[in-house]
Amino acid sequence: MAITDVIRRDLGFPEALNADRLFGLNGQAVDPNALVMFEQHACAIPPTDTVASRSVLIPGGEEMDRNLNMTIPELVDPAVNPAFQLDPVTLAPLTLPTPERVRPDRVLSRQGPISFALPVPPSVQAAKGIGTVEVWPFQDQGTTLSDGTVLPAAPLTWPSATLRAREGELVHTELSTRLNTHTIHMHAIEPTAMNDGVGHITFEVGGPIYRYQWRAADAGTYFYHCHKNTALHFEMGMYGFLIVDPDVTGAPFADGGPGTIRYRDGLLDYDREVLWAVDEIDVEWRTVMLANYGHSAGIVCPFYNTDGLGNPTGATNIGMHAFDPDIFLISGIANEWTQPGIPGNPFGEDGAAVRVRRGEVVLIRLLHAGYNTQRYTFGLPVEVIGIDGRTLGFGPFMQYSEPFTVPANTPFELTTARRWDLLIDTGNVATGEYDVHIDFYDWHVRTSDPNPPRTGFLDTKIIIE
Numbered sequence: 001m002a003i004t005d006v007i008r009r010d011l012g013f014p015e016a017l018n019a020d021r022l023f024g025l026n027g028q029a030v031d032p033n034a035l036v037m038f039e040q041h042a043c044a045i046p047p048t049d050t051v052a053s054r055s056v057l058i059p060g061g062e063e064m065d066r067n068l069n070m071t072i073p074e075l076v077d078p079a080v081n082p083a084f085q086l087d088p089v090t091l092a093p094l095t096l097p098t099p100e101r102v103r104p105d106r107v108l109s110r111q112g113p114i115s116f117a118l119p120v121p122p123s124v125q126a127a128k129g130i131g132t133v134e135v136w137p138f139q140d141q142g143t144t145l146s147d148g149t150v151l152p153a154a155p156l157t158w159p160s161a162t163l164r165a166r167e168g169e170l171v172h173t174e175l176s177t178r179l180n181t182h183t184i185h186m187h188a189i190e191p192t193a194m195n196d197g198v199g200h201i202t203f204e205v206g207g208p209i210y211r212y213q214w215r216a217a218d219a220g221t222y223f224y225h226c227h228k229n230t231a232l233h234f235e236m237g238m239y240g241f242l243i244v245d246p247d248v249t250g251a252p253f254a255d256g257g258p259g260t261i262r263y264r265d266g267l268l269d270y271d272r273e274v275l276w277a278v279d280e281i282d283v284e285w286r287t288v289m290l291a292n293y294g295h296s297a298g299i300v301c302p303f304y305n306t307d308g309l310g311n312p313t314g315a316t317n318i319g320m321h322a323f324d325p326d327i328f329l330i331s332g333i334a335n336e337w338t339q340p341g342i343p344g345n346p347f348g349e350d351g352a353a354v355r356v357r358r359g360e361v362v363l364i365r366l367l368h369a370g371y372n373t374q375r376y377t378f379g380l381p382v383e384v385i386g387i388d389g390r391t392l393g394f395g396p397f398m399q400y401s402e403p404f405t406v407p408a409n410t411p412f413e414l415t416t417a418r419r420w421d422l423l424i425d426t427g428n429v430a431t432g433e434y435d436v437h438i439d440f441y442d443w444h445v446r447t448s449d450p451n452p453p454r455t456g457f458l459d460t461k462i463i464i465e
């Protein structure tokens with residue numbers, strides 16, 4: 001089988017991207033270096049020399065975002081490195097792992113960003129004189145399975161629709177962008193650089209579909225986000241949960257449960273799944289950043305800070321630390337609306353509160369999606385069973401850890417991008433309403449002061465009936 005067939009069948013290779021680099025006029029691969037890069041990364045590869053020359057590789061891309069060299073050409077020169085002595089047509093002998101030659105089990109498609117007007121509660125309306133705040137979710141474009149089954153797209157939400165896969169699956173995340181260039185970074189999945197979606201050190205995507213390939217190797221809680229001008233684009237809300245479910249019947253599960261999660265070396269069924277992405281917004285900061293720095297905001301580096309004409313200014317500080325949030329959110333529900341019983345709450349009378357029947361097993365996947373330090377206090381005991389995508393006590397690599405219980409009314413803190421999986425077996429506690437309180441602290445100040453003034457707080461409840 002010719003390499004072109006492999007690529008086109010298994011990847012739906014976007015021929016517009018570097019097709020001439022990989023294929024000659026007769027459809028045979030002509031550039032062994034490009035082929036090796038393809039074998040490593042399974043995607044359309046911007047050739048090194050083009051990257052170095054700052055040419056626009058992905059239509060719509062920004063030259064300034066792509067001027068770092070990705071590879072050292074000598075390392076992929078077959079004459080220098082025996083690992084790359086491949087037959088460019090037959091691929092033999094092949095010394096690199098090639099998961100990309102397997103048909104993907106799941107293709108998850110996203111388009112973004114979409115400008116989304118998030119309603120804010122009366123306290124923010126009064127203080128800021130605004131009725132909504134702009135966020136930039138990715139929109140689900142549907143899921144395609146290896147047998148051709150197409151699953152419909154989820155409605156537009158913020159945070160963005162969850163990327164969800166089953167442990168062991170080979171997954172493609174498709175990104176098509178609107179308005180400027182962006183990436184999708186599957187945080188903590190750790191694929192190859194070309195599939196990792198970290199702008200500036202590889203490239204950004206503008207317009208057509210780019211396929212990131214990754215293996216859902218470890219069941220756990222992750223998230224995905226745009227990694228271009230990260231401080232700004234993440235703050236604008238270009239993120240969503242990424243969940244890998246264990247390889248069991250029914251996985252991947254629907255958000256909200258029921259489902260099954262790894263617990264130590266075994267499995268545990270839960271009745272209710274709660275996805276809490278806790279975030280904060282400074283409504284002025286984003287405006288100042290965009291107005292003064294455009295899409296250079298978020299790149300604190302002398303080389304990247306330009307005068308608007310592409311000339312480096314040498315500036316190293318563009319004031320991003322002056323972040324003073326006004327809006328505090330649990331999964332898009334702001335300030336007092338997170339509490340139950342607030343009249344006129346568009347998110348429902350329970351707000352962000354969790355209401356379950358006693359005896360149900362509740363799994364809270366907690367994501368720190370903000371920049372402030374977050375201090376959580378639960379009014380009932382919670383068992384921490386997984387941290388940052390890894391199951392505590394799951395061998396062999398997690399055998400020296402184990403789940404632990406945070407007693408009721410005992411605070412714990414999380415910092416940016418942390419994920420904790422919290423288990424609450426409500427059969428072990430009395431019926432009632434249990435407070436969940438979150439304090440926010442400026443992370444600079446918190447570093448040196450254990451009890452600094454808080455920047456804000458949130459309250460909600462776990463209601464066991």
Ligand SMILES: [Cu+2]
Nearest residue numbers: 182226228233
């Ligand atoms: Cu972006």
